[in-house]
Amino acid sequence: MNGIEIAGRYYRDEVAPQLWDRRHAAALLGAGSEVLGYDDDLGSRVLGARLVRELMRLAFLVERRWAPYGKWFGRAFGELESAAELKPLLDGALGAPGWRERERMVAGAATVLARRTNGLMLAGPVDPAPRQFYERDITVLGAERFTVALAEEITDPVLRGLVDRLGLRHGHIPRLPGTVDQAVDSTDALAIPERFRKAAPLLGIDLHVVGREAV
Structure with missing residues (x-):
């Protein structure tokens, strides 16, 4: 299995469920x-x-x-x-x-x-x-019903830890981070990794914590 296929499966099974909110x-x-x-x-x-x-x-x-x-x-x-x-x-x-x-x-x-x-x-x-x-x-x-159902299926330890840290809304709906282009709508920002990574805190993502857990 090549790297692109592995990345695609990871996105499909672990990342995509975080976006239905x-x-x-x-x-x-x-x-x-x-x-x-x-x-x-x-x-x-x-x-x-x-x-x-x-x-x-x-x-x-x-x-x-x-x-x-x-x-x-x-x-x-x-x-x-x-x-x-x-x-x-x-x-x-x-x-x-x-x-x-x-x-x-x-x-x-x-x-x-x-x-x-x-x-x-x-x-x-x-x-x-x-x-x-x-x-x-x-x-x-x-749509929160999909958020709950999909989030329950996230098993990757890094992403599971991120979702758990962000907590719940109304006692049962996960606060999912989503993606940077849901929070930032600027081509100048989204085209440059150094810039869009600075938007991570807007989504509740601590890149230092995520980076350490991914190692």
């Missing part, structure tokens, strides 16, 4: 109309576009493909196996006339990715159906 973002789509009592359609559109981007990034992750930077992002997404199923939903979310339709499209795309995540068999199957967000009139995937 999208608990509250989808619930913000209807924040203006449903909670505050006024229509903030522009704000909902901006949040919807952000969610579309995150769902596209998850599609790359599920298919074990690296997402390129912005200039090539959309074109590379179109080459993914899941693009044919996801693109109509994502287009619908971006062009929806109101937040309720936007919510429906986002939830549909998230369900597609949830089913495909189950298909990877990295953890036991999780119900991919959307559900109500607490008692509010909002529909979300409930």
